[in-house]
Amino acid sequence: MTRKECVRRILGEFNAQPQHDSATAWAPANIALCKYWGKRNSELYLPQTSSLSVSLGDLGTQTTLSIASDCDMVVLNGHKVEPENAFARRLSAYLDLFRGDKPIFFHIDTANTVPTAAGLASSASGFAALVLALQSLYGWSLDGCHLSILARLGSGSACRSIYHGFVEWQAGIADDGFDSYAEPLPETWPDLRVGILTLSTAEKPIGSRQAMQHTLETSTLYRAWPQQVESDLPLLRRAIAERDLHLLGQTAENNALAMHATLLAARPAILYWLPESVQSIRTIHDLRKQGAAVYLTMDAGPNVKLLFEKNDVECIRERFPKVAIVSPFA
């Protein structure tokens, strides 16, 4: 099954004509506590394993989609993007799935409140916001499950950015991916905080899609990754249900470091870490020895994110003066 066939199956019953000239939508970025790492189908972005994330409150992407006359035009963070740019081409290729038989073009004005391509998953909030803007522009009334599948066809982890709060993406087993979508967990955790240490905003030497594929193909240790996820997911669900920060933090940290471990064991290795990444990890471990309940997670990049609770905000700010603190549930 192709991406286009998936989209047709979902949209078959809906009107193929836009209902408005323009629509705006917003979606949150998300940070995985159990990572999506490895695809079983790279056309449909079907994952090897399930994953679990928390959406980042007011950090995310806002996108305005309008009907354009004779070609797509992309504006990113207020700057026009050349059509041959990889980002513009990826968006246009995704929008091809929705154009139907008649030629139709879009003006896409998108703005991130997270640094693009700095390991903060702006593609997740980006594709989720785009799907929500499409729903609004066309006047669909798709449910969350179908919106999540459509977002997944843009970027795997985008399927989780359809929702706020804790979100679990079931890997599914079907070849067509119709059982592979995200759902929100009912729990909230008002005191939970996520700290973001931006150590580098440089473009990554290798994007996460390529890194994931290279790891899957060459890292012997990756063979144990599905077992890692299998043991981490129930621990995370329990930690969330019991608001147990230690269990949440230990498990998320172990999962993230295990993901980086599979990258390190790839051949050749992919080392996203900077010296500053190691320094930050060591500082976090020191803080923990001193009694602070702070844990870390990392995505496919050099930046470090902190997990802690409201009562440790001052201690964290003192040790990491440049930290950006997000309240996912406040």
Add this chain to the structure above:
Amino acid sequence: MTRKECVRRILGEFNAQPQHDSATAWAPANIALCKYWGKRNSELYLPQTSSLSVSLGDLGTQTTLSIASDCDMVVLNGHKVEPENAFARRLSAYLDLFRGDKPIFFHIDTANTVPTAAGLASSASGFAALVLALQSLYGWSLDGCHLSILARLGSGSACRSIYHGFVEWQAGIADDGFDSYAEPLPETWPDLRVGILTLSTAEKPIGSRQAMQHTLETSTLYRAWPQQVESDLPLLRRAIAERDLHLLGQTAENNALAMHATLLAARPAILYWLPESVQSIRTIHDLRKQGAAVYLTMDAGPNVKLLFEKNDVECIRERFPKVAIVSPFA
């Protein structure tokens, strides 16, 4: 089977009385190209997997063993070590295996040309030198296989430091470990160089024995480690037979990073790396992009070792002015 029973089985046929008042022996340090990482029996130091190393020429340990009157005495690098010190107790406990029925004590004067406990495996050359000194003191005529087994009972990787050059330690399958010993490979490689970057000589936060056990017990990714070794060993043997530095270096680097990856995925993680470790790895990767044939390996510590050939010595010295260069076959 206990360590003492192993020793008795090996020494049964030999005279239990020292033949000399004093004996001196020397053994080289070694660096594993395929790491010994995880025990299947921690009393007998039997490994989960086979391993392969190169001995470090004139870096190693010299030990003089003499008969003492009423207690053991240890001198390390010219300084007397208190008997309650962990190092002295470990040596005395090992020498207990050889004392037989009559009380006998030893003066052990041992000197390393590698920094103690800085990840350069001074315990490997230390126990190998001690076994060779015992053989000389007692006038045994044990073959390399039995000497290797005796050294293994002091510290696993010591079984490889009995030999110069490339050495392979067969894991074996027997419960008594009598098939678990090292043997030298016939090949030499006169142009091979090992560079040692000592980034820290501080004692490690956790010793490699404990780290190994913690990783085995808690690191899900460790489950794939035996497969890593199974694929790396034949590649290393081929690289050595064909003097193929690229294959040797790629494989040794991948193996070492995979070992660190299993540590990183332990729960809680063991992070031996310093910011300087990451900086060195990045510099080596940059050198390689510029065409230099230089690869790295690391043991359970923050230090980085380089693998290269004679013709790149100048380039390496320029980039790493403090590097110590060893010629294993010169």
